Amino acid sequence: MELQVQHxxxxxxxxxxxxxxxxxxxxxxxxxxxxxxxxxxxxxxFQEAVGKTTSSSYTSVSDIFKDVAMTLMSKVGGAxxxxxxxxxxxxxxxxxxxxxxxxxRFTKGVEEAINGIIxxxxxxxxxxxxxxxxxxxxxxxxxxxxFEADSLENTAKSAMESTxxxxxxxxxxxxxxxxSIGHLDPGSVSSYYLFASLAEVLKEGE
Amino acid sequence: MSHVGIVLISHSxxxxxxxxxxxxxxxxxxxxxxxxxxxxxxxxTSVEKVQGAIERAYSEKGVLLFFDLGSARMNAEVAIELSxxxxxxxxxxxLLEGSYVGAVESGMGKSLEEVLESAxxxxxxxx
Ligand SMILES: Nc1ncnc2c1ncn2[C@@H]1O[C@H](COP(=O)(O)OP(=O)(O)O)[C@@H](O)[C@H]1O
Ligand SMILES: [Mg+2]
Numbered sequence: 188m189e190l191q192v193q194h195x196x197x198x199x200x201x202x203x204x205x206x207x208x209x210x211x212x213x214x215x216x217x218x219x220x221x222x223x224x225x226x227x228x229x230x231x232x233f234q235e236a237v238g239k240t241t242s243s244s245y246t247s248v249s250d251i252f253k254d255v256a257m258t259l260m261s262k263v264g265g266a267x268x269x270x271x272x273x274x275x276x277x278x279x280x281x282x283x284x285x286x287x288x289x290x291x292r293f294t295k296g297v298e299e300a301i302n303g304i305i306x307x308x309x310x311x312x313x314x315x316x317x318x319x320x321x322x323x324x325x326x327x328x329x330x331x332x333x334f335e336a337d338s339l340e341n342t343a344k345s346a347m348e349s350t351x352x353x354x355x356x357x358x359x360x361x362x363x364x365x366x367s368i369g370h371l372d373p374g375s376v377s378s379y380y381l382f383a384s385l386a387e388v389l390k391e392g393e
Numbered sequence: 394m395s396h397v398g399i400v401l402i403s404h405s406x407x408x409x410x411x412x413x414x415x416x417x418x419x420x421x422x423x424x425x426x427x428x429x430x431x432x433x434x435x436x437x438t439s440v441e442k443v444q445g446a447i448e449r450a451y452s453e454k455g456v457l458l459f460f461d462l463g464s465a466r467m468n469a470e471v472a473i474e475l476s477x478x479x480x481x482x483x484x485x486x487x488l489l490e491g492s493y494v495g496a497v498e499s500g501m502g503k504s505l506e507e508v509l510e511s512a513x514x515x516x517x518x519x520x
Contacts, residue, residue: 222436224436224437228437260440260468260471261432261439261440261441262432263437264431264432264435264436264437264438264439265437265464266463266464266467268440268464268467268468269440269464269467269468269470269471270467272471273471307467307470307471308463308467357463358463359462359463
């Protein structure tokens with residue numbers, strides 16, 4: 188299967204639905220180890236992104252990702268804005284020039300997105316940031332030759348859950364040092380929604 | 394004489410307005426522009442506000458950006474990457490002390506590199 192324009196649009200819409208539904212939960216997670224605005228930030232950013240993508244017409248997945256990137260960067264306010272924004276911008280660049288996006292291209296896109304997140308936030312895997320979900324997802328994608336919805340969902344979910352036992356090294360939660368242990372990383376939970384939404388889109392496309 | 398522009402980026406507009414007041418007591422001809430809060434003036438930072446402040450503070454000598462917390466730095470980097478200028482830098486120093494020293498140096502007509510170096514000196518007060 189390849190990702191077409193309609194799949195990418197559905198991906199963004201499903202992600203937005205999950206984020207709107209879990210807005211208070213995400214903020215509560217952020218209240219425990221941050222400043223309590225992650226739900227609000229993501230809800231605002233993705234609502235605006237969907238507003239943009241549903242009112243535009245697209246001929247390429249790359250352009251959708253680019254609009255999402257620019258919207259998140261300008262509307263989010265917190266760290267998740269430049270981080271998710273950079274991730275989508277890098278994915279947009281990686282799939283540029285392709286009518287539809289193969290598994291291989293998409294994998295490349297996720298790799299570039301991770302490089303962008305690292306460049307922007309200077310974190311590494313294990314620092315209790317959204318990289319702790321993105322990086323295992325990339326490894327999973329690299330091990331496979333085609334999209335596999337169930338393993339995408341499972342990988343993202345268990346990666347998200349494993350941020351609970353980790354001490355934060357980057358981001359606002361790092362100020363709490365060992366007190367950050369025992370709480371899920373909010374950005375990892377929102378990244379789980381992102382990949383779980385992609386898994387749903389892939390299932391519908393099968 | 395043109396001066397290196399100063400841009401103050403904070404999660405709160407009150408913080409940068411206050412710092413600008415402190416700088417303006419002693420430095421008058423240096424462009425000092427603020428980017429505080431989100432687009433909706435909530436706590437946070439906005440790439441668009443940073444971009445606007447860079448435009449307003451810009452001179453051919455360049456612009457130096459000062460920020461408060463980590464995500465403000467990320468938005469500052471995004472704003473630089475989206476701009477067409479190549480003489481914009483970020484000072485990784487305490488916002489208040491660094492921008493105050495930087496503005497004073499800029500007022501003396503120093504270059505972007507010199508202003509950045511002097512702003513960094515606040516990290517090592519014995520110098
Ligand atoms: N330096 C960083 N590198 C990677 N991810 C980060 C970094 N800082 C924060 N994050 C992610 O962003 C999330 C917090 O986002 P959000 O609450 O929207 O921003 P803020 O921390 O500015 O309030 C964290 O849970 C973490 O996953
Ligand atoms: Mg937060």
